[in-house]
Amino acid sequence: MAKLNFAEESLPLGDARVERKMKKVLAAFNHSKIQTNKLHAKAAEWFPVIEPILAAYGIPEDFKYVPLVESGLQGGTSPKGASGFWQFMPGTARNYGLKVNSRVDERKNLRKSTIAAAKYIKELYGIFDSWTLVAAAYNVGDTHMKRQINRQNQDNYFKMKLNSETAGYVYKLISMKAIVQDPVRYGYRAPRALLAYNAERAANAAAASAE
DSSP, X not given: OTTOEETTEEOOTTOHHHHHHHHHHHHHTSTTTOOTHHHHHHHHHHHHHHHHHHHHTTOOGGGGHHHIIIIISSOSOOTXXXXXXTTBOHHHHHHTXXXXXXXXXXXXXXXXXXXXXXXXXXXXXXXXXXXXXXXXXXXXXXXXXXXXXXHHTOXXXXXXXXXXXXXXXXXHHHHHHHHHHSGGXXXXXXXXXXXXXXXXXXXXXXXXXXX
């Protein structure tokens, strides 16, 4: 539990309720329930595009797991109309510079939709000043999140009472991060593309620290 975090915001250690919930969500991501070899392949393809864009906007790298949770698990268009890698609603997509009409839908363009998501996430951080709250607000909307913070007089995501989807959202992101970073521990074999990508990143990081 001590090693699990999202954007350097750690789980409150010693909180039995939080630890039970984290274990439950991690278990839901086990190999028998989710064939994440496909997700690992998507990670190897998507991350080289997503990571530099997030970095350019000052967004923690852990937000790269949002598309895997939002669209990697099922994809397509939600019943409410959200679509694309970052599952934008049409209006929100247009607000952040994406074209969505009968001829083109830039929500399905990885680079352009990631730029839009980075702008939105940065704006949310200006409101909430907490990356876990930003992730929750990304899921449920900033208006609803602000209302819940005020109503509960609580701004610690892990201690808030939220609807089931939002209450589990950050736990899902942490679980996705865990199985992508350490697939063997959770019963997976990462494809060669992801292993090569991680090895290259580690080598680049080592080279940078030596300079």
